[in-house]
Amino acid sequence: MHSELEVLDAGIRWLLYEWRGRHEHKVRVMSTVRFGLLSPLQLTQIRHSTQTADYEAIFRDESVDRMFQQGLAYSILRDSYKDKAADRDIWVHKAGLLVPKNRNSLASPQDSLLNAVRNRLIFNFQLCFVHN
Numbered sequence: 001m002h003s004e005l006e007v008l009d010a011g012i013r014w015l016l017y018e019w020r021g022r023h024e025h026k027v028r029v030m031s032t033v034r035f036g037l038l039s040p041l042q043l044t045q046i047r048h049s050t051q052t053a054d055y056e057a058i059f060r061d062e063s064v065d066r067m068f069q070q071g072l073a074y075s076i077l078r079d080s081y082k083d084k085a086a087d088r089d090i091w092v093h094k095a096g097l098l099v100p101k102n103r104n105s106l107a108s109p110q111d112s113l114l115n116a117v118r119n120r121l122i123f124n125f126q127l128c129f130v131h132n
Contacts, residue, residue, distance in 0.1 A: 004037040019054045027063045034100035036072020
């Protein structure tokens with residue numbers, strides 16, 4: 001994986017491939033996405049793009065929407081306070097936002113790191129079935 005968009009795309013594709021059997025796993029799958037690592041522009045485009053009803057159902061879910069909104073709020077603060085980390089951190093704390101951890105593989109697409117991310121995604125997707 002080279003970007004958080006790839007993580008999001010993998011999750012959405014997995015869900016939509018067999019929506020009827022997988023829709024109940026949307027919150028767990030989407031929780032693997034670190035929305036705050038995406039830019040405000042990317043998040044706006046994702047939210048307002050024309051998609052299928054199943055795609056819309058993913059983002060209409062209250063928990064997924066909350067993750068998305070928190071990611072958007074963090075992303076806006078991150079971009080607005082690029083050179084003022086202390087000020088950004090104050091607003092992040094006031095808003096009660098979670099700071100997403102960077103993915104190691106996004107900065108360095110080495111095979112071992114890519115495999116670690118892929119393994120995490122596979123593990124998280126498998127959890128959807130183990131706990132049900």
